[in-house]
Amino acid sequence: MELGSGGMEAPGSPPGGVGGSPGSRRPWDIFSAWLQCVCVVTFDLELGQAMELVYPQDIRITEKEKTSICYLSFPDSYSGRLGDTQFTFRMRRSVGQRSCQFQEDEKYNREAPVTLQVRIPSRSNLTEGNAIEDPHQEDPLDHPWHITGIHELDLFRSLQSVLMNLQLLWELVLLGEPLVVMAPSPTISSEIVLALTGCISPLKFYSDFRPYFTIHDSEFKEYTTRTQAPPSLLLGVTNPFFIKTLQHWPHILRVGEPRMSGDLPKQIKLKKMTKLKILDTKAGMYTSYKPYLHKDKTVMKQLLKGLQKTLPSSTLSSILRRHLFELTQSFILPVERYMGSLMPHYSSITAWKNPPQVRPFQQEELMKTLEHTGPQLGSGIKGDWMGLYRRFLKSPHFEGWYRQKQREMSQRLETQHLQVICEANIAEWIKNKSEVEIVDLVLKLRDKLLRAHRQHLPVSATSLQRLGCHIDAVICSLPEDLQSILHPN
Known part of the structure; x- marks a missing residue:
């Protein structure tokens, strides 16, 4: 899939994209604010990757974009597993709306990442009717949706081979240190990266993260350059080529397939960066970082007890998450x-x-x-x-x-100030005030009321209605010429 940023309009959509009337918009016109298009890429043994289908059909894709999509869709390995597949999409939200439909985003808001977790159904899940083309179907995007958090994964299974170094990893994530996770498969790299982004909850993860990164991603040069320090980023990779290109990164976690050693899988050992070899690098936590805190053995004892009691992985994950x-x-x-x-x-x-x-x-x-x-x-x-x-x-x-x-504190002060104004005796205050001061008060109160609505301040509807009445009463106390200016209707 090729993802577009917020504010994108699909060709043929009404002006303003999602701003048209609900009756005149197709569901795709609304969803196009989030997704540019869906591409189906097939692989031919003789021809290689080829783009078979693009939806909507009138989307324009450049040859460079087609080549990039075909490369990124190339499977890392053959998979014959049946069942549902979960994909994680990270959408980089641009600061403002694009002026050109396919113009490259030069800046985006790193403080507002959007993460979706979706289930891609098999063909048997599809009905004969096409819900996307049904104009009479109720639009699910017109209502609030709760998106399941991607961090609610099997935390114990994801981190089972690095439990002995969990304290160190927690510090690295907390401090926003650049960390590479080298794994044998995209599944393992993705699970570890996503688990690490959630390990500092309730603190929000504000750095960037890429659960599965390839040499075809557009940031490849940025992340592999040695002319500047690596960014604050959690990077999941599988290609052994990255052992050479990311050798300058300060923290590299190399994991293999989990192998049992007693009750727990074999644990990753802490190793010095000088031990990192381009060829045949062994599993390990390669870093020169010295943790500030000592290891907490309490949680390991709890997990080992749970394993001895054959507790389910979900219970062990709850212990670890808590x-x-x-x-x-x-x-x-x-x-x-x-x-x-x-x-x-x-x-x-x-x-x-x-x-x-x-x-x-x-x-x-x-x-x-x-x-x-x-x-x-x-x-x-x-x-x-x-x-x-x-x-x-x-x-x-x-x-x-x-x-x-x-932002929260400023909003709280704004709310408290508004509540005080709503409860104030404004009629008494304006008795000895000049017309200039009263007009200034009206303008300030209107601004307060407007900001309360725009910022969705937690003020009761009764209080806001009272403030509106205050404004009307103050305007009525002025001469008619001023009233006609402040109340043109």
């Missing part, structure tokens, strides 16, 4: 508390002044706070927690988390 969740939560909670302390007190918010500002974030102030409230005081895991915090504050995950918190 351990990682609590570890990340204990790490980020003190920073959350510090951010909360930067919020102005509700009593300092008044209706007749702009809302107070959030106090600026001070790293050293946070570090002093962490000395008395950090997880090192109650956690059973020992180590250099303060050093880990200092490194984390330079990571993309902290940057993304901090920006999100800033």
